[in-house]
Amino acid sequence: METKVYGQDLLDLxxxxxxxRLIVLEGTDGVGRSTQIALLREWLESSGYAVASTGLKRSxxxxxxxxxxxxxxxxxxxxxxxxxxxDFADRLEKTILPALRAGxxxxxDRYIYSxxxxxxxxxxxxxxxxDVFGFALIPDAVFYLKIDMPHxxxxxxxxxxxxxxxxxxxxxxxxxYYESYIDYQSQLLAQFDSMAHEFSFHTIDATERIPKxxxxxxxxxxxxxxxxxxxxxxxxxxxxxxxxxxxx
Amino acid sequence: MATLPNGRExxxxxxxxxxxxxxxxxxxxxxxxxxxxxxxxxxxxxxxNSSPIVGQTTRVGKKKHMLTPLTFSxxxxxxxxxxxxxxxxxxxxxxxVVLADRYIFTAFARDAARGLNRAWLQRLYSFAVxxxxxxxxxxxxxESLRRILAGRPALKYYEAGMDLHLSDDPYQSFELFQGRILxxxxxxxxxxxxxxIDATLPLVKQQDMVREIVSPHLxxxxxxxxxxxxxALTGEALYGRYIDDVLHRKES
Numbered sequence: 001m002e003t004k005v006y007g008q009d010l011l012d013l014x015x016x017x018x019x020x021r022l023i024v025l026e027g028t029d030g031v032g033r034s035t036q037i038a039l040l041r042e043w044l045e046s047s048g049y050a051v052a053s054t055g056l057k058r059s060x061x062x063x064x065x066x067x068x069x070x071x072x073x074x075x076x077x078x079x080x081x082x083x084x085x086x087d088f089a090d091r092l093e094k095t096i097l098p099a100l101r102a103g104x105x106x107x108x109d110r111y112i113y114s115x116x117x118x119x120x121x122x123x124x125x126x127x128x129x130x131d132v133f134g135f136a137l138i139p140d141a142v143f144y145l146k147i148d149m150p151h152x153x154x155x156x157x158x159x160x161x162x163x164x165x166x167x168x169x170x171x172x173x174x175x176x177y178y179e180s181y182i183d184y185q186s187q188l189l190a191q192f193d194s195m196a197h198e199f200s201f202h203t204i205d206a207t208e209r210i211p212k213x214x215x216x217x218x219x220x221x222x223x224x225x226x227x228x229x230x231x232x233x234x235x236x237x238x239x240x241x242x243x244x245x246x247x248x
Numbered sequence: 249m250a251t252l253p254n255g256r257e258x259x260x261x262x263x264x265x266x267x268x269x270x271x272x273x274x275x276x277x278x279x280x281x282x283x284x285x286x287x288x289x290x291x292x293x294x295x296x297n298s299s300p301i302v303g304q305t306t307r308v309g310k311k312k313h314m315l316t317p318l319t320f321s322x323x324x325x326x327x328x329x330x331x332x333x334x335x336x337x338x339x340x341x342x343x344x345v346v347l348a349d350r351y352i353f354t355a356f357a358r359d360a361a362r363g364l365n366r367a368w369l370q371r372l373y374s375f376a377v378x379x380x381x382x383x384x385x386x387x388x389x390x391e392s393l394r395r396i397l398a399g400r401p402a403l404k405y406y407e408a409g410m411d412l413h414l415s416d417d418p419y420q421s422f423e424l425f426q427g428r429i430l431x432x433x434x435x436x437x438x439x440x441x442x443x444x445i446d447a448t449l450p451l452v453k454q455q456d457m458v459r460e461i462v463s464p465h466l467x468x469x470x471x472x473x474x475x476x477x478x479x480a481l482t483g484e485a486l487y488g489r490y491i492d493d494v495l496h497r498k499e500s
Contacts (some may be wrong), residue, residue, distance in 0.1 A: 089319045
């Protein structure tokens with residue numbers, strides 16, 4: 001039988017029928033994942049595919065609680081990992097799996113790999129965090145938007161500036177955000193690079209312009225979805241699939 | 249000793265109590281706490297499911313019946329991790345006595361009773377400090393049910409295991425769920441080296457046994473300078489969870 005999870009199959013996914021496709025976009029903060037997801041969603045829906053999307057901290061159960069905990073900067077590393085795991089499990093069970101059972105293309109902004117990278121650079125046992133997330137469904141494709149620091153910094157400055165957690169200020173000891181950001185993001189990039197083989201990432205050069213990145217991802221997805229059933233819409237692409245289609 | 253997962257022994261001592269609802273473990277831990285404080289030890293206390301950071305999420309999840317066995321397990325692990333990181337480990341490093349009402353064995357028993365894989369649960373909680381002594385208050389199912397259900401209390405959804413759909417009747421569901429949890433505990437007594445206390449014995453007798461087991465571990469444990477309030481109460485032998493809130497307010 002086909003193995004469908006990375007570790008312990010807690011949700012009995014190996015025996016479940018999941019006609020949809022799970023597509024993950026991974027990569028560090030500010031690399032352009034949400035832009036690409038928006039583009040992909042427009043393209044897929046206009047091509048007649050039912051699409052659901054989700055991303056970190058968007059669970060009904062734990063999303064708000066995580067946001068609140070991060071405001072106070074009081075989250076310890078293990079607590080944070082497990083809070084994120086709760087958020088992920090809730091989205092997997094309540095959003096991703098129902099959508100896959102219904103034959104949707106599910107676009108996920110980050111998956112377990114970001115959480116593994118963040119945990120490992122903070123000194124967490126790399127095998128422990130992989131085991132905790134062992135119940136995760138293996139996606140049909142993981143696109144790793146790869147970028148280097150010289151390209152990343154101007155994007156960050158043009159966009160929203162430095163963030164406490166995205167700069168690793170919770171555990172690195174630097175005088176300022178800039179130093180801390182460089183150090184933290186470089187460590188994250190190294191983790192992603194080392195995971196690329198382990199988790200069979202499709203590595204995409206994210207230093208390229210947006211349309212070129214989009215086309216590179218699109219080409220691979222076209223192969224993945226060519227056998228899928230398309231939806232016949234009479235007037236609207238909204239399928240009334242509340243849990244999966246509810247969030248932006 | 250209380251021992252970190254990497255094998256490092258901490259200066260403080262960790263005593264934890266486990267058992268099904270109605271085993272009397274919280275009462276015994278409270279009596280132990282009163283005694284330790286009376287003896288001048290520095291005591292920190294941690295209760296299952298009490299993290300201020302995670303608590304809100306758990307409460308809403310339970311109230312709205314949003315938790316699956318997996319998210320139920322993970323959110324309680326997050327709660328435990330927060331208390332481990334911010335309460336228990338710092339106190340143990342400082343050399344205090346830490347008392348925990350329920351510990352990882354509660355998660356093992358409840359989550360396994362909900363059908364989660366035992367090996368995964370062990371791995372999930374592998375960051376936990378190994379306790380100095382883990383007490384298990386052993387009580388027959390009938391006796392615990394008699395104690396809990398005597399007053400026909402309103403049972404909460406997850407407390408009664410209603411999420412497992414064992415029965416539509418909360419009381420019957422509770423009985424079946426407690427039975428499963430009890431079986432999980434009994435399997436752990438050997439493998440997890442739990443120290444069994446017969447919870448059908450008289451309360452005072454049980455406490456004597458607990459103190460006798462704890463005593464040899466108290467050498468070198470941090471003692472506290474009693475505050476004026478505490479000394480006044482020492483004379484009367486008045487300690488415990490009911491007046492702790494008041495004391496904390498007065499002392500801060």
